[in-house]
Structure formats: structure tokens, C-alpha cells
Amino acid sequence: MPSPEDELIRKRQREGARVLALLLGAFVILLFFITIAKTSLNW
Amino acid sequence: MPAMEMIPTAALPADWRDFLALTKPRVMSLVVFSGLCGLLAAPELPPFVLGFTAILCIALGAGACGALNQWYEAELDAKMRRTAKRPLPAGRMNRQSALHFGVGLGVFSVVLMGLAANWLAAILLAASILFYVLIYTVWLKPRTAQNIVIGGAAGAFPPLIGWVAATGRIELLPVLLFAIIFLWTPPHFWALSLFVRSDYAAAGIPMLPVVAGVENTRKQIFLYTLPMAAAAVAPWPLGLTGVAYGISAGVLSFAFLVLAGRVLANRTTDPREMGAEKHLFAYSVFYLFALFTALVVDRWIA
Numbered sequence: 001m002p003s004p005e006d007e008l009i010r011k012r013q014r015e016g017a018r019v020l021a022l023l024l025g026a027f028v029i030l031l032f033f034i035t036i037a038k039t040s041l042n043w
Numbered sequence: 044m045p046a047m048e049m050i051p052t053a054a055l056p057a058d059w060r061d062f063l064a065l066t067k068p069r070v071m072s073l074v075v076f077s078g079l080c081g082l083l084a085a086p087e088l089p090p091f092v093l094g095f096t097a098i099l100c101i102a103l104g105a106g107a108c109g110a111l112n113q114w115y116e117a118e119l120d121a122k123m124r125r126t127a128k129r130p131l132p133a134g135r136m137n138r139q140s141a142l143h144f145g146v147g148l149g150v151f152s153v154v155l156m157g158l159a160a161n162w163l164a165a166i167l168l169a170a171s172i173l174f175y176v177l178i179y180t181v182w183l184k185p186r187t188a189q190n191i192v193i194g195g196a197a198g199a200f201p202p203l204i205g206w207v208a209a210t211g212r213i214e215l216l217p218v219l220l221f222a223i224i225f226l227w228t229p230p231h232f233w234a235l236s237l238f239v240r241s242d243y244a245a246a247g248i249p250m251l252p253v254v255a256g257v258e259n260t261r262k263q264i265f266l267y268t269l270p271m272a273a274a275a276v277a278p279w280p281l282g283l284t285g286v287a288y289g290i291s292a293g294v295l296s297f298a299f300l301v302l303a304g305r306v307l308a309n310r311t312t313d314p315r316e317m318g319a320e321k322h323l324f325a326y327s328v329f330y331l332f333a334l335f336t337a338l339v340v341d342r343w344i345a
Contacts, residue, residue, distance in 0.1 A: 005055075012056040019059040030099075033092040034159050041090050 061130035066106030080335035081205030097208035103152035110145030171200035195228030226271035272296035291337035
């Protein structure tokens with residue numbers, strides 16, 4: 001059975017991974033729109 | 044750095060909220076605001092997504108500065124009440140994580156700015172980050188009472204970067220906006236350092252009230268307010284803005300001068316009786332927000 005400290009470490013790691021995944025997803029979407037803006041408007 | 048042993052080492056992986064705290068979100072809000080105003084005051088606007096990305100890059104660059112500043116000053120922060128609860132001095136994060144986070148964020152913001160806006164804006168952003176971290180934090184802050192005067196240049200970059208991100212050019216108005224923030228920084232920080240000077244003294248930071256005394260600092264606050272007010276009003280007579288901005292800048296700067304005059308007239312050395320200094324500090328934040336709002340409103344109604 002994992003100790004309370006192990007639980008807390010896992011919880012922190014899960015939260016960190018979730019935040020990182022969200023940020024990476026947002027970055028991909030941002031890059032998509034930057035590409036559209038750069039190519040279609042020739043700015 | 045032997046003093047590093049004073050800081051407790053984090054046993055757990057850092058919480059994402061602590062990474063957010065490293066970026067000093069409150070300081071970031073003023074940086075983002077001034078950068079946005081620089082962008083919105085420009086004669087031509089980029090497509091929304093590119094303008095948004097440019098402002099995001101300014102915010103990330105400011106976050107990198109905050110993280111690297113806290114990485115370098117962890118043991119100083121541990122000595123000051125105001126900063127002792129930050130993630131590093133409180134032992135909630137490893138120092139190396141803060142360094143990696145700060146460098147990563149800084150490089151990412153510069154590269155993204157170059158790709159999304161233009162490389163002149165990216166160079167200015169890189170220069171502002173390096174200036175804040177190397178010139179201000181590492182070199183000037185622990186050595187000279189003029190740290191705020193020269194270091195203020197780092198915080199003055201955002202409107203210039205915002206303008207250049209939109210236009211690709213450096214012109215007179217954004218340079219004046221740079222000058223306004225540059226000259227605003229000493230009165231703003233010295234007002235704060237007057238009523239928290241015991242903190243700075245305890246940490247051994249040579250802020251002006253610690254080195255030159257309270258009375259001299261009050262005199263310097265007033266003296267710096269004069270060229271700041273002149274720089275704030277200057278865009279109007281130079282024909283760079285309209286009358287709406289000119290009147291707003293005049294009124295706001297006059298109120299700043301009155302409050303700086305009250306600080307000059309104050310004689311107390313007890314921080315609890317420094318109401319004039321606290322008012323000036325609070326007003327100085329409002330002043331910058333109001334002045335830059337007036338600039339954008341003036342540009343958009345013209």
C-alpha cells in the first residue's frame with residue numbers, strides 16, 4: 001500500500017501532466033492559427 | 044553560493060501553482076497592459092492572432108524575468124518578510140526547477156515572437172529579458188543605490204516591443220513611452236522602498252533609503268517626477284497624440300507631482316506614518332494604467 005507521501009507525489013505528477021497537456025494543446029491550436037494568419041494574409 | 048543552504052530543499056515535485064507564482068503574475072499584468080497599449084497605439088494593427096501572440100510573448104518574457112529573478116535572489120527573499128513565502132524560500136520548489144523554467148520560458152517567448160511577429164520585436168524582447176536578469180538583478184541591484192534608475196529600462200521595453208511587433212519599426216512615440224516608464228520607475232519603487240526599507244536593509248540590498256537616507260530619497264522622488272511629467276505630456280505638443288491624451292497626461296501628471304510634493308514635505312521616518320508614500324505608490328500604479336489607457340483612447344478616437 002503506497003504511503004501518504006507517495007500518494008501526494010503521484011497527485012502532483014498527475015496535476016502537472018494535466019496542466020502540461022493543456023498548455024501543449026493550446027500551443028498547437030495557437031500555431032495552427034498563426035500559420036493560417038501568416039499564409040492567408042501574407043503579413 | 045554558501046548562503047544557499049539557508050533555503051530548505053523541496054521533497055515533493057513542485058505544484059503548478061508555484062510555477063505560476065514564479066512568474067510574478069501581478070507584475071506581469073502591468074507589463075502586459077503597457078505592451079498591449081504600445082501595440083494598440085501603433086498606426087497599423089496586425090491580424091488578431093498575431094497581435095495576441097505578440098502580447099502572449101511579452102507576458103511569457105516577463106514571467107521568465109520573474110522566475111530567473113526569484114531563482115537568483117532565493118536567499119535574499121528568505122530574509123525579507125514580503126518575499127519569504129515565495130516558492131523557493133518557502134522550500135516548495137527546487138532551485139534548479141526554477142532556473143530551467145525561467146530559461147525555457149524566456150527562450151520560448153523570444154522564438155515565438157520572432158516567428159509570429161518579427162525578429163526586431165524578438166531581439167528587443169531578448170534584450171529586455173537579458174537586461175533585467177543580468178544587468179539589473181545580477182549586477183546593479185546588489186551593488187548600487189542607482190539599481191532602480193538604470194534597471195528601470197527593463198520594465199520600459201514592453202510598449203516599445205508591442206509597437207514594433209505591430210509595425211516592425213522603432214519610432215518616436217514608442218521611444219517616448221519607453222522614456223515615460225523609465226522615468227516613472229524610480230519614484231514608484233523609491234516610494235515603496237521608503238516604507239519597507241527595514242526589509243531591504245535586513246537583506247543587504249543598497250536601496251536608496253538604506254544608503255542615502257529617507258530625506259534624500261524623498262528629494263530624489265520629487266526630482267524624478269519632474270522629467271517624468273514632462274515626458275508624459277511631450278507626445279501632445281510634438282503632434283504625436285491628440286488633445287484628449289494631452290489633457291489626461293497633464294491632469295494625471297499634475298496629481299503625481301502633488302503627491303510627490305506631499306512625500307517631499309513629509310518628515311517622519313516611521314513606516315507606519317508614511318501615508319503620503321503609500322498613497323504615491325498606489326497612485327503611481329494607477330497613473331501608468333490611466334496614462335496608457337488615455338493614449339489608446341486618444342489614438343482610437345482620432
